[in-house]
Amino acid sequence: MTVTKDLPIPTRFRAAEARGERLGRPLRRYGRVGAVDEELMARLGRGLMAVDEPGDALARALRAGPDDPDRVTMAQLRRTLAQGIENVPDAPEPLAAFFATVQQVPEWVDLDLVDEGAAVMRRLGRNAADVLLQLSLIGGYRFGGPPDLLVATGGLVGDATLRRLGETQQWTIAVAQDGGLRPGGEGLRLTLHVRAMHALVNRTFAGPEGKGQWDVARWGMPINQTDQAATLGLFSGVLLLGCRALGVRVTKDDSRAVMHLWRYVGWLLGIDEQWLVETEAEQHRLSYHVLLAQEGATDAGAALSRSIVQAQSRLHVRFPTRLRRWYAKERLLSMLTVFMGPTSMWELGLPLRPPWAMPMVMTANVVRYHLVGRTAWGRGRLQKWGDRVQAEVLRRHFGPDEATVGRLSDRGRVAGG
Numbered sequence: 001m002t003v004t005k006d007l008p009i010p011t012r013f014r015a016a017e018a019r020g021e022r023l024g025r026p027l028r029r030y031g032r033v034g035a036v037d038e039e040l041m042a043r044l045g046r047g048l049m050a051v052d053e054p055g056d057a058l059a060r061a062l063r064a065g066p067d068d069p070d071r072v073t074m075a076q077l078r079r080t081l082a083q084g085i086e087n088v089p090d091a092p093e094p095l096a097a098f099f100a101t102v103q104q105v106p107e108w109v110d111l112d113l114v115d116e117g118a119a120v121m122r123r124l125g126r127n128a129a130d131v132l133l134q135l136s137l138i139g140g141y142r143f144g145g146p147p148d149l150l151v152a153t154g155g156l157v158g159d160a161t162l163r164r165l166g167e168t169q170q171w172t173i174a175v176a177q178d179g180g181l182r183p184g185g186e187g188l189r190l191t192l193h194v195r196a197m198h199a200l201v202n203r204t205f206a207g208p209e210g211k212g213q214w215d216v217a218r219w220g221m222p223i224n225q226t227d228q229a230a231t232l233g234l235f236s237g238v239l240l241l242g243c244r245a246l247g248v249r250v251t252k253d254d255s256r257a258v259m260h261l262w263r264y265v266g267w268l269l270g271i272d273e274q275w276l277v278e279t280e281a282e283q284h285r286l287s288y289h290v291l292l293a294q295e296g297a298t299d300a301g302a303a304l305s306r307s308i309v310q311a312q313s314r315l316h317v318r319f320p321t322r323l324r325r326w327y328a329k330e331r332l333l334s335m336l337t338v339f340m341g342p343t344s345m346w347e348l349g350l351p352l353r354p355p356w357a358m359p360m361v362m363t364a365n366v367v368r369y370h371l372v373g374r375t376a377w378g379r380g381r382l383q384k385w386g387d388r389v390q391a392e393v394l395r396r397h398f399g400p401d402e403a404t405v406g407r408l409s410d411r412g413r414v415a416g417g
Helices: 017-023 025-030 038-047 053-062 074-083 093-103 111-124 126-142 146-153 158-175 186-206 225-235 237-245 252-268 280-292 299-314 321-347 357-374 376-398
Strands: 002-004 050-052
Touching: 017 025, 017 280, 025 280, 038 225, 038 280, 050 053, 050 186, 050 225, 053 074, 053 093, 053 186, 074 093, 074 186, 111 126, 111 158, 111 252, 111 376, 126 146, 126 158, 126 225, 126 237, 126 299, 126 321, 126 357, 126 376, 146 186, 146 299, 158 186, 158 299, 158 376, 186 252, 225 237, 225 252, 225 280, 237 252, 237 280, 252 280, 299 321, 321 357, 357 376
Parallel strands: none
Antiparallel strands: 002 050
């Protein structure tokens, strides 16, 4: 599903390996990762120059001139996402081919297990939102490449930060809905929406019309297979690891279901199956090698991190507004200080805070997950609590506006993170 560009491996590859080894030491111990697999490292290096081939073909058709018989319009793509390819009369071949690909669900996909993974995500409640924001998003800004692309596209910076965060939250929430990834599900629609946007970003910044906007020799393709594999690990293995660190009880069945959910999401996003692992152990091993492949922090990561922290002061919250916004910001900094440590906080230009928030969160989680959550009644309560948390997360980011992801645009803007 990928096409490899005939160019050298980018210079960012393994540019800060000693730093990655230091940051990955806890993960290596926890995941019982053995010696570095040089063959895997070589594949990660090549993956920096590899993209989603079906998505790229669709993006080429979206950028084709008006006289091209294979041209796909944005209106046709939006209608297909909303209503299905069967409701697009005389659909151009590239559009039909793309949707024929994603409708062929792999044999390894168990949609019942996908639904169970979504249910586990909802039961994780506020913990999932915390880990995805703090470890998965801000934690990912400690490495150059993807943060620099987000700054270049205008994502997660400036006054639009709050809405961009909300767009990312809207997608993850849709993915975690019951039946969200089944035919007609909102999670399926938004995931394919994101895939199309990724392909357009690659065309915008590194395609023939890119005009050198992106330093491919240093970073690789803007949205490449290795970075996508890394991001998928942040949403799966890192999510589960972070929730456990917050005192959440995650069973083997829970882990299996969540990993299966995100494995299918990765396939829908056009990530090559070599990166779609089945178990947490496999994901931790892959994630450790991804850390070794990274470059160090750049100014972009610090700018994005500060922008997210500052956005807490603009949350749509109830009275007393100023107090609630202050609390959200200080709680975020307190938890980040524990999750990332002083060195990473300094690298991202974030102030340290005492770890007061962690004992509060962990105490509540011991009661919720180790006591109440062991019964069927308790799991039902956790499900309802998680649903309320999701609604509150969207309200805080969108306020009275409709919760959406970024509008598909041939200008190549990235929605959220």
